[in-house]
Amino acid sequence: MSARFTTVLEGLEVMMGLGIHPSELAAAQRVIVSVRMDVVYPTPPNEDRIDAVLDYDFVRTGIHALVAERHFHLQETLCEAIAALCLSDSRVERVTVRTSKPDIYPDAAVGCEIVRER
Template sequence: MAEFTTILDGLEVMMRLGIHPHEVAPQRVVVSAEMTVVYPAPLGEDAIDEVLDYDFVRAGILAMVADRPFALQETLCEAIATLCLADERVRRVRVRTVKADVYPDARVGCEIVRTR
């Protein structure tokens, strides 16, 4: 068995996220996902077919935030974690979202960890 950590870090998206009146317009949110991926055996070839292709996570997040406004970061993190766990090889996922511009002096974030 082989275990890897696959990371999508710092994906910046413009999306509707929040409950306050000033958050009805899209705002900058930074998303990171860290997935523990388990393979049945050590990798034998240097081929994308052998491993988790993280493009599905990035594309899924982009589609999700384009189609749906979220009230809460917790709900957004949960949805992204569910997306990552859709691949059976993903055993654990840590998702972090950060509202980058909500305050002039701080960023506000949320993090979730889900395991299979």
């Protein structure tokens, strides 16, 4: 009997190059990233060990590496890159990625959310 879990990385704050406007091209800005992964295991984990489940450290580390290696013009392409990272683990069947730029407007954040499946 397979087991389904949702693994969440919520509210990861990164400083990164993101955007198309001159001010966004000139300096890093704060971006908030949240990821929800639907993960399927062959059986429910019966041992209390990290190697029995998806270790979300790889997602956090991978996001930090993605944002360090390049400037993204669009939140959409950033979301796609993060989704591909998550789906690189074969146990992840579905991923929801949300990004938000909280400092663009004084009264609202702007963001993007995508859902990708195998």
